[in-house]
Amino acid sequence: MSLGRYLLRRLALAAITLLGVIIAVFIMTRILPGDPVSVKAGQFATPAIRAEIKKELGLDKPLPVQLVDYIGNVFRGNLGQSTRSGQPVLSDLAQRLPATIELALASVILGAGIGIPLGIVAALRHNTKVDVAIQQVTILGAAIPIFWFGLVLIFLFYHVWHIAPPPVGRLNTNVNPPHTITGLYTVDSLLTGDWQALGNALAHLVLPAFALGFVVMSPFIKITRSAMLGVMGSDYVLAARSLGLSDREIVWQDALKNTLVSILTVGGIVLGYLLAGNVLIETIFSWPGIGFYAWNALTGSDYDAIQGFVLAVAIIYVGLNLAIDVAYSLIDPRIRLG
Amino acid sequence: MATIQPDDTALGGLPAALPLDDTLAVRPIGARWAGPLRRVPGAGLVGFVALGFIVILAIIGPWVAPYNPILPDTNAITAAPSTAHWLGTDQYGRDVLSRILSAARLDVTVAISITLLALVAGALLGGGAGYIGGFVDDVVMRFVDVLLSFPAFILALGMTAMLGNTTRNVVIAVAVAYTPYFVRLVRSEMLSLRESEYAAAAKTVGNSKARIMLYHLLPNAMPPALVQATLTLGWGILDVAGLSFLGVGIKPPTAEWGVLISDGAQYINSGQWWISVFPGIAILIAVLGFNLTGDWVRDNVLKR
Numbered sequence: 024m025s026l027g028r029y030l031l032r033r034l035a036l037a038a039i040t041l042l043g044v045i046i047a048v049f050i051m052t053r054i055l056p057g058d059p060v061s062v063k064a065g066q067f068a069t070p071a072i073r074a075e076i077k078k079e080l081g082l083d084k085p086l087p088v089q090l091v092d093y094i095g096n097v098f099r100g101n102l103g104q105s106t107r108s109g110q111p112v113l114s115d116l117a118q119r120l121p122a123t124i125e126l127a128l129a130s131v132i133l134g135a136g137i138g139i140p141l142g143i144v145a146a147l148r149h150n151t152k153v154d155v156a157i158q159q160v161t162i163l164g165a166a167i168p169i170f171w172f173g174l175v176l177i178f179l180f181y182h183v184w185h186i187a188p189p190p191v192g193r194l195n196t197n198v199n200p201p202h203t204i205t206g207l208y209t210v211d212s213l214l215t216g217d218w219q220a221l222g223n224a225l226a227h228l229v230l231p232a233f234a235l236g237f238v239v240m241s242p243f244i245k246i247t248r249s250a251m252l253g254v255m256g257s258d259y260v261l262a263a264r265s266l267g268l269s270d271r272e273i274v275w276q277d278a279l280k281n282t283l284v285s286i287l288t289v290g291g292i293v294l295g296y297l298l299a300g301n302v303l304i305e306t307i308f309s310w311p312g313i314g315f316y317a318w319n320a321l322t323g324s325d326y327d328a329i330q331g332f333v334l335a336v337a338i339i340y341v342g343l344n345l346a347i348d349v350a351y352s353l354i355d356p357r358i359r360l361g
Numbered sequence: 362m363a364t365i366q367p368d369d370t371a372l373g374g375l376p377a378a379l380p381l382d383d384t385l386a387v388r389p390i391g392a393r394w395a396g397p398l399r400r401v402p403g404a405g406l407v408g409f410v411a412l413g414f415i416v417i418l419a420i421i422g423p424w425v426a427p428y429n430p431i432l433p434d435t436n437a438i439t440a441a442p443s444t445a446h447w448l449g450t451d452q453y454g455r456d457v458l459s460r461i462l463s464a465a466r467l468d469v470t471v472a473i474s475i476t477l478l479a480l481v482a483g484a485l486l487g488g489g490a491g492y493i494g495g496f497v498d499d500v501v502m503r504f505v506d507v508l509l510s511f512p513a514f515i516l517a518l519g520m521t522a523m524l525g526n527t528t529r530n531v532v533i534a535v536a537v538a539y540t541p542y543f544v545r546l547v548r549s550e551m552l553s554l555r556e557s558e559y560a561a562a563a564k565t566v567g568n569s570k571a572r573i574m575l576y577h578l579l580p581n582a583m584p585p586a587l588v589q590a591t592l593t594l595g596w597g598i599l600d601v602a603g604l605s606f607l608g609v610g611i612k613p614p615t616a617e618w619g620v621l622i623s624d625g626a627q628y629i630n631s632g633q634w635w636i637s638v639f640p641g642i643a644i645l646i647a648v649l650g651f652n653l654t655g656d657w658v659r660d661n662v663l664k665r
Contacts, residue, residue: 043507051523158401166648168599170606171622171641178629178638190630299514303603307626321522322608333519337511 483543
């Protein structure tokens, strides 16, 4: 199959999946018990008012019509109105997305930046004490409740050692945010040369990013270790060795590149951890991203906002998983495009 | 893993004891990459001890709790750990140790319920899809694809938010989120089992299709799903605690580990660490117990 046809096919499949996702969210909200009319009308509404609200929300129409309306709305970018902010849910989410992206990127950089080298070291020293110690870290990372870990970090670094700033938001209240270019405070302050904002943004970013990064690090270590072991035992490494190349040359020139390709396969798992952990960590650090928004919506029974958040996360998840798959097949020519 | 040293099959099935083994081996060059990949030594033992500890807590915890876990005590508000309250008290003066102990049974029961529900649903859906094939298979697998388009925790979060957070709904929501993984595992086993000779034999002697699937094939399709189940026990505890922490899991004042951590969250900044820290350690021990025991079972019992 040619590359173009492969990409088209993957896109078509992703589109079908997304349609399924939208229908699933619709089912979640309309067929499961839970009464949006009561929420909107309040408990003292007269039947006439309730009927009017029902009509206004389109809930008097048959379910299939409601479904078509819902899909149409989603495609027009109408995810409903947040009762808390009074704004359209989509603009609420768009406004908060950069904060989430900044935290997620920082976590992946930390998780991969520490996890990949540790995985390589574990493989090169496999079955030694170093390997065992690194594997113990992975076991811990897979079992730790992330929100608890975040709280422990806050207690130690903020309360006991006074190193970290208060765990509230992305900047201290007396620091102005940098001029918006990307929406990521660290990048923007770097681009505009706003050193005060950069320092403060980094200080706020470190703890939540480390908490998320620690959990994300585990899959990186695991996959890097096993990929590296596989590569080092392969025939072409044996060939390189028989030509007299040193261990160092083999690791840097041959093994590492092939290991990095395998690491992409863990991308989907890491992404799932990030999107789920993000809600908990943003809540603990009052980080003003979409996860914190979702928590506020949950505690305030803001149903449109919750639906919008779940749908947005699923779309991001499907989209990025598709991107990872495509990148993987582009990078590794051995993958059959099927 | 590709090894450099010829293994038994490469030697044409010659007994390994023959001296040939030593003369033919090219061990010196890359021998350190050959050989078995050892797991962390003692991990299985730690897993068993942790699991045993948590199971005992779940059984006797609520009985041995020194105080009433939900009764406030205005004389002992946010008291630090002491001889009267070993793990301190929370903002309502409730004994943290008693709350952790009485939560153990709830958390373990909820995790087991989630896992059993997902396992049974996954076995029936995956087994049916794999055995019947065709249209049924297509429908089930598209359904699974859609569920897998959500990160499990987010799907559970959305469902509990809409269903309302009773303990029953939390169990259902998290179980639904983990069912797809079981469906996939059981289905792929079933696809190869249905072509097996004993399936044909069972059919020849006149067993019904349902009987062949449920009694003959399904039990043999379960081992990979059982390993998945031990992992799901751990994830179930983490997810339920996470949902409770966000306020859409188990409702306070019920003692549940995630609820306990949530109770103490706002006191962390002012230094009352014990309210949140101790319940988190209980979760950590429980999840370690499930994960490590699962790894051990996979490596030592189910290895085929």
